[in-house]
Amino acid sequence: MTVRIALDAMGGDHAPQVPVEGALRALREIPDLHILLIGPEDRLRAALGRRAAGLPLSIVHASQVVEMHEHTIAVKAKRDSSMVVGMRLVRAGEADAFVSMGNTGAVMAAALFHLGRIPGIDRPALATLYPTLRGHCLLLDIGANTDPKPEHLVQFAMMGVVYAERVLGWPRPRVGILSNGEEPGKGSILVREAYRRLEASGLNFIGNVEGKDIPRGAADVVVTDGFTGNVVVKHTEGFVAFLVRFLKAQLTDGALDRVGLAMALPGLLLAAPGLLLLLPSLREILRRLDYREYGGAPLLGVDGVVVIGHGRSDAKAVKNAIHAAVRAVRGRMLDAIREGLTALQASASLEAAVH
Amino acid sequence: MTVRIALDAMGGDHAPQVPVEGALRALREIPDLHILLIGPEDRLRAALGRRAAGLPLSIVHASQVVEMHEHTIAVKAKRDSSMVVGMRLVRAGEADAFVSMGNTGAVMAAALFHLGRIPGIDRPALATLYPTLRGHCLLLDIGANTDPKPEHLVQFAMMGVVYAERVLGWPRPRVGILSNGEEPGKGSILVREAYRRLEASGLNFIGNVEGKDIPRGAADVVVTDGFTGNVVVKHTEGFVAFLVRFLKAQLTDGALDRVGLAMALPGLLLAAPGLLLLLPSLREILRRLDYREYGGAPLLGVDGVVVIGHGRSDAKAVKNAIHAAVRAVRGRMLDAIREGLTALQASASLEAAVH
Known part of the structure; x- marks a missing residue:
C-alpha cells in the first residue's frame, strides 16, 4: 500500500530547499511512498527543477507561509498556509500523515484545530x-x-x-x-x-x-x-x-x-x-x-499522524522524519492508540470496581 | 564577635574523620570562630587526638547517629542524635548556626521540628x-x-x-x-x-x-x-x-x-x-x-542558620560549609530575611490596593 505523506515544504530555517532535498532522499529510500509537497507552486517548482520528473511526488499549492518566529496564533489567520493545507489533506484522507519542520507551537495549534484529538484522549x-x-x-x-x-x-x-x-x-x-x-x-x-x-x-x-x-x-x-x-x-x-x-x-x-x-x-x-x-x-x-533529529517529534493524541522536525533540520533529518511518519502509518499507530485507550479504560473501571 | 558553629561530627560518608578535619581547617582560616563538635565524645576525642589543644573547639556529646541512608523520620526517634542536639544548641542560642554533611531529608526534618520557620515564611x-x-x-x-x-x-x-x-x-x-x-x-x-x-x-x-x-x-x-x-x-x-x-x-x-x-x-x-x-x-x-560543595546548600526559611553539605564532602568542603555559615551569621542573614519579608508584604498590600 502506498503511503502518502504531506510535507510542509515551507517549514524550517532553510525552506523550501531543505524539505525538497529531504523529500527526494526519502523517495529514493522508501518504497511505496508518495509525497505531497505543500507550498507556493512556483517556488517549489524552482527548487525541484527537473529532479521531480517521474517521481511519485506532487505539488499542492499553498500561498501562505507561517514563519518560524511568528506567534502560534498566526496559523489561525493564515488559512492558506502550508501547515493548514497539509492538515486539511490529512483530515480529508488525501494524505496519511503530515510532516513539518516549522514552528512547533503553530504546528500543534494547526493540528488541534484541523485534526482534533483522538476521541478519549x-x-x-x-x-x-x-x-x-x-x-x-x-x-x-x-x-x-x-x-x-x-x-x-x-x-x-x-x-x-x-x-x-x-x-x-x-x-x-x-x-x-x-x-x-x-x-x-x-x-x-x-x-x-x-x-x-x-x-x-x-x-x-x-x-x-x-x-x-x-x-x-x-x-x-x-x-x-x-x-x-x-x-x-x-x-x-x-x-x-x-x-x-x-x-x-x-x-x-x-x-x-x-x-x-x-x-x-x-x-x-x-x-x-x-x-x-x-x-x-x-x-x-x-x-x-x-x-527531533531522529525522525522528528511525534505529536501524539491528535487524530492524524503528525511529525514535527527541528527548524534546523537538514535533508537527512527531513528524510528521517518522513521515515518515522511512514512507520507510524504502516504500524497503524492511531488504531493502536485507540486500542490502548480501550485497555486503559478497562483497567480504570476494574480499579474503580476493586476500590 | 565570636561566631559559634555547631558542627555535626557524625554527618557524611566519612564521619567523624572528615568533619573533624574540616573543623580544624576552618579554625586555622577563620578568625573569631568557635566550633562545637557534636557526636559521641569518645569517638570525637579519638579522632581529634592532641590536635584540639588550645583551639577554640568544644565537644558536645550526642550518643546517637542518624545514618546517611536512614529514613527521614529516624531523626524524630533519635532525640540524642548529633542533628537534634545541634539544632537544640541553635534554638537555645548556644550556637549561631548548624552545619551538617548528613542525610539532607533528616537535617530538613530536624530543622523544621526544632527550629521552626521564620514567622511569615x-x-x-x-x-x-x-x-x-x-x-x-x-x-x-x-x-x-x-x-x-x-x-x-x-x-x-x-x-x-x-x-x-x-x-x-x-x-x-x-x-x-x-x-x-x-x-x-x-x-x-x-x-x-x-x-x-x-x-x-x-x-x-x-x-x-x-x-x-x-x-x-x-x-x-x-x-x-x-x-x-x-x-x-x-x-x-x-x-x-x-x-x-x-x-x-x-x-x-x-x-x-x-x-x-x-x-x-x-x-x-x-x-x-x-x-x-x-x-x-x-x-x-x-x-x-x-x-553543596561550594559552602554547602543553605536551608533558607528556618528560624536559624542551617547549612547542609554533601555526604561525600571532604575536609575542604566541610571548611567551606563552615565559612558559608559564618558569613550568614556575620551578614545577619536571618534579620535580612525578616526585613525582606516586611518589604514583600508591603509590596503585596500596595499591589492589592492598586488592583
Whole structure:
C-alpha cells in the first residue's frame, strides 16, 4: 500500500530547499511512498527543477507561509498556509500523515484545530528521543501541556508505549515517571496520583525515575508534564553549550597552567590531537541531543499522524522524519492508540470496581 | 564577635574523620570562630587526638547517629542524635548556626521540628550553587517543597536574593523564574501567577528563564519549585556521568574507526595526551557540579542558620560549609530575611490596593 505523506515544504530555517532535498532522499529510500509537497507552486517548482520528473511526488499549492518566529496564533489567520493545507489533506484522507519542520507551537495549534484529538484522549503530547547509555529513551510530554492532570500522564504513557512499539520497534517498553526520588511515595501531588494509576494501567510500569536516571537509560518511556519535560530538554541543550565552552577553556588554560608559559606551546601541541578528537565527539553529542533529529517529534493524541522536525533540520533529518511518519502509518499507530485507550479504560473501571 | 558553629561530627560518608578535619581547617582560616563538635565524645576525642589543644573547639556529646541512608523520620526517634542536639544548641542560642554533611531529608526534618520557620515564611527552601558561564547562579528550591504555591516562590526569590547578597556578596542579584518559554505569558499556572507577583515584588526580577538559560548565567537567582529544581540538579549529575562514559567511548572507538586497526596504536597514543587533559577537565566539571560543595546548600526559611553539605564532602568542603555559615551569621542573614519579608508584604498590600 502506498503511503502518502504531506510535507510542509515551507517549514524550517532553510525552506523550501531543505524539505525538497529531504523529500527526494526519502523517495529514493522508501518504497511505496508518495509525497505531497505543500507550498507556493512556483517556488517549489524552482527548487525541484527537473529532479521531480517521474517521481511519485506532487505539488499542492499553498500561498501562505507561517514563519518560524511568528506567534502560534498566526496559523489561525493564515488559512492558506502550508501547515493548514497539509492538515486539511490529512483530515480529508488525501494524505496519511503530515510532516513539518516549522514552528512547533503553530504546528500543534494547526493540528488541534484541523485534526482534533483522538476521541478519549484529553490532551496531545509532544515526544522526543533522548540519548542514554543504552541508546535512546522516549521522553514525553516536552511542551504541549504545562499543567496536565494525572489521567493525562497515564494517556501520555500509553501513547508513548504505542509509539515505542509500533514506530521505534522496541519490545515491551519499560515506562517510568519522572520524579524527585526513587521511592514510591516521592513526587509532587500530580506524580504521586499518576504513579498510582500507572501501577494499575497494565503498562510495563517500573516506577519513579529521577533526573539522573534518564541518561542512564533506566526507562524506555519517561513520562512527565510538558513543563518539566521542556525544562529538561532545554536544560540539556544549554548545558552542552556550557560544556563545550568550558572544556575548550579548560583544555587550553589548563595546559598553560600545568606546563608554564615557557612550555606552553609544546603543551598545546600535545593537547591538540585530543582536542581534534574531542570536538567531533562533542559535536556528535550535540547531534544526538538535537531533539527531533531522529525522525522528528511525534505529536501524539491528535487524530492524524503528525511529525514535527527541528527548524534546523537538514535533508537527512527531513528524510528521517518522513521515515518515522511512514512507520507510524504502516504500524497503524492511531488504531493502536485507540486500542490502548480501550485497555486503559478497562483497567480504570476494574480499579474503580476493586476500590 | 565570636561566631559559634555547631558542627555535626557524625554527618557524611566519612564521619567523624572528615568533619573533624574540616573543623580544624576552618579554625586555622577563620578568625573569631568557635566550633562545637557534636557526636559521641569518645569517638570525637579519638579522632581529634592532641590536635584540639588550645583551639577554640568544644565537644558536645550526642550518643546517637542518624545514618546517611536512614529514613527521614529516624531523626524524630533519635532525640540524642548529633542533628537534634545541634539544632537544640541553635534554638537555645548556644550556637549561631548548624552545619551538617548528613542525610539532607533528616537535617530538613530536624530543622523544621526544632527550629521552626521564620514567622511569615510559609515553607523553607533548599538552595544550591549551580555552575554557569559567568561563575555560578543560586538555584532554589531543589527539593524541600514539591508543590509550592505562587507566594512561596516569591518568598524563595526574596530569600535567595538575601543569601546571594549577604553570604555570596553578589550586588543586586538578577532574579529569574524557571519556565518553559521566555515570553511573559509562558509557564505553568504556578509560574504565571508567581511571575505576576515577582514583577510587583520590588526584587530585581528579569522574567522567565528557560532550561537553556541556567548554564548561560542569564539570572543570578533562579527560582523554581522543589520538584523541577530537584529534577534539574539530578539530571545534570546523570548527564555528566553519561558524557564521561560517552566521550571515553568516542575518543577510543573514534580513533579506531578513523585510523583503522593497523594504525590503532599510534592513533590511541595521539589521543592519549588529549585524554589525560580531558579527564581532569571533566573531573573539574563534576566538582563544580557537585551541589553543596561550594559552602554547602543553605536551608533558607528556618528560624536559624542551617547549612547542609554533601555526604561525600571532604575536609575542604566541610571548611567551606563552615565559612558559608559564618558569613550568614556575620551578614545577619536571618534579620535580612525578616526585613525582606516586611518589604514583600508591603509590596503585596500596595499591589492589592492598586488592583
